Amino acid sequence: MATRPPADHRRLWTGSCRRHGLICLMIFVVAYLFYSTKTTSKWNSEMEMKNHTNPPDRINKSQTERATFRTRNRNSNTPESNPTLHTNAAGVASVKAAFTSVKAIIASAMSSVKADTASAASGAAAGFSANASSPVVPQTHIASTAHQEAVKTQRPPPAPYVSPGPYLVEYPYEYHFIINEPERCEQEKPFLVLVVPVAPYNKADRDVIRATWGSESSVSGKAVRVFFLLGLQGDAEMQQQLLQESEAHRDLIQSDFVDCYKNLTIKTMVMLEWLDSHCPGASYAMKIDSDMFLNVKNLVNMLIWAPKYNYMTGLVARNAAVLRDPSSKWYLPFDLYPQPQYPRYALGLGYILSSDLPKKLIQASRHVKPVYIEDVFLGLCMQQLGIPPTDPPGWDYFHVFPLRYNRCSFSRIIATTTEERTDRVWLWKDFKKPGPYC
Ligand SMILES: *[C@@H]1O[C@H](CO)[C@@H](O)[C@H](O)[C@H]1NC(C)=O
Ligand SMILES: *[C@@H]1O[C@H](CO)[C@@H](O)[C@H](O)[C@H]1NC(C)=O
Numbered sequence: 001m002a003t004r005p006p007a008d009h010r011r012l013w014t015g016s017c018r019r020h021g022l023i024c025l026m027i028f029v030v031a032y033l034f035y036s037t038k039t040t041s042k043w044n045s046e047m048e049m050k051n052h053t054n055p056p057d058r059i060n061k062s063q064t065e066r067a068t069f070r071t072r073n074r075n076s077n078t079p080e081s082n083p084t085l086h087t088n089a090a091g092v093a094s095v096k097a098a099f100t101s102v103k104a105i106i107a108s109a110m111s112s113v114k115a116d117t118a119s120a121a122s123g124a125a126a127g128f129s130a131n132a133s134s135p136v137v138p139q140t141h142i143a144s145t146a147h148q149e150a151v152k153t154q155r156p157p158p159a160p161y162v163s164p165g166p167y168l169v170e171y172p173y174e175y176h177f178i179i180n181e182p183e184r185c186e187q188e189k190p191f192l193v194l195v196v197p198v199a200p201y202n203k204a205d206r207d208v209i210r211a212t213w214g215s216e217s218s219v220s221g222k223a224v225r226v227f228f229l230l231g232l233q234g235d236a237e238m239q240q241q242l243l244q245e246s247e248a249h250r251d252l253i254q255s256d257f258v259d260c261y262k263n264l265t266i267k268t269m270v271m272l273e274w275l276d277s278h279c280p281g282a283s284y285a286m287k288i289d290s291d292m293f294l295n296v297k298n299l300v301n302m303l304i305w306a307p308k309y310n311y312m313t314g315l316v317a318r319n320a321a322v323l324r325d326p327s328s329k330w331y332l333p334f335d336l337y338p339q340p341q342y343p344r345y346a347l348g349l350g351y352i353l354s355s356d357l358p359k360k361l362i363q364a365s366r367h368v369k370p371v372y373i374e375d376v377f378l379g380l381c382m383q384q385l386g387i388p389p390t391d392p393p394g395w396d397y398f399h400v401f402p403l404r405y406n407r408c409s410f411s412r413i414i415a416t417t418t419e420e421r422t423d424r425v426w427l428w429k430d431f432k433k434p435g436p437y438c
């Protein structure tokens with residue numbers, strides 16, 4: 001990092017300095033301070049861009065600096081950012097001017113840092129959340145410590161919170177994993193990944209699943225893995241318990257959005273992001289609700305013969321009416337979705353995706369209003385992609401109404417909801433005991 005002014009400047013300054021010692025001393029102090037700040041390289045690139053050329057090898061500019069600099073250059077061409085140091089005038093006037101302009105440059109360099117940070121922030125927000133709920137903040141609203149922090153780490157401060165209203169969710173948005181299993185998929189290379197959205201406090205359901213269909217880790221020669229997907233809920237004690245549970249089972253994934261029914265769409269999209277970044281090698285993923293019965297063998301056997309790309313299946317709804325009664329659990333106002341019917345979509349109780357779809361759906365979601373009804377939202381994203389969900393090969397593989405248990409009927413299905421009071425651990429034991437099913 002250069003800490004000395006280029007030769008031209010030194011010549012000008014030493015010439016004047018013989019005559020005006022005190023002023024020059026001040027200028028040197030100010031100039032030295034200026035050159036030793038972090039803004040130096042930005043300022044230097046500014047100089048270079050304006051063709052007040054310096055030896056190019058003096059500065060090592062990162063790509064980001066170049067990028068943010070371009071942004072700044074486009075946005076602000078303030079008079080202060082035109083340094084006058086390079087004029088050839090000598091004497092007091094020019095030295096004073098130089099002094100003033102050094103101050104101006106410092107000021108402009110400082111504001112340039114701020115502008116860069118702010119534009120990086122809004123750029124990131126805009127890049128990540130194309131059209132959703134993140135207007136550009138006036139720069140003055142961001143605390144200067146946040147600026148310094150952001151400059152240091154190159155990470156922009158988070159976009160401001162703007163409520164999207166009751167029927168849309170905060171997506172796209174950069175959520176972060178608090179508990180993660182970033183490597184299990186890579187190491188264990190499952191054929192099928194089962195992702196169960198579940199509330200943090202609902203350990204009971206997780207334990208039932210671990211004791212039942214979640215324990216099937218190898219079926220028809222294919223590896224199957226279960227992960228539970230949580231948002232934020234509860235206090236520090238709850239969080240501590242989750243960490244312990246994660247330690248014990250290595251099957252929790254938690255992201256930092258508020259976990260509630262209205263946020264299920266966020267949960268689903270976070271699931272897709274996780275699959276895309278941490279589990280791209282799994283051939284299929286299934287999202288399945290925590291109160292379901294799952295016949296893993298039938299599922300795997302179906303998937304062995306299923307299409308490998310652009311494949312989504314489950315219980316596919318067609319021509320489903322949009323509910324316009326505001327008291328309905330699935331109400332959607334006309335202005336958010338004016339059509340009377342939804343496009344084809346797979347019901348959220350359990351659907352399967354081929355491994356290429358998470359990435360495509362994330363991209364498509366940028367162009368679809370993030371409605372809170374998660375399965376409908378995925379249906380809208382599939383429509384955006386032009387890929388309709390497919391019916392499974394068996395018409396009665398998926399059941400939205402609880403199927404009464406008997407070994408024979410459960411041996412023929414893939415998934416069904418269960419009655420609330422069903423003893424699912426007992427049911428599973430009975431189902432798995434040896435002997436003919438029918
Ligand atoms: C700098 O000057 C050179 C020629 O002197 C010119 O080719 C180049 O485009 C200029 N760059 C900028 C950023 O003005
Ligand atoms: C300059 O930056 C490049 C990468 O952009 C880096 O590899 C190199 O080590 C840097 N050089 C110096 C002197 O910092």
Ligand SMILES: *[C@@H]1O[C@H](CO)[C@@H](O)[C@H](O)[C@H]1NC(C)=O
Binds near residue numbers: 170257258259260
């Ligand atoms: C959904 O999650 C976002 C992000 O955590 C949060 O701001 C919002 O309040 C949540 N929605 C509800 C209805 O709690």
Ligand SMILES: *[C@@H]1O[C@H](CO)[C@@H](O)[C@H](O)[C@H]1NC(C)=O
Binds near residue numbers: 130131366367
């Ligand atoms: C963003 O919204 C504008 C109008 O609000 C629309 O014209 C544009 O197509 C939208 N862009 C995306 C990527 O959805």
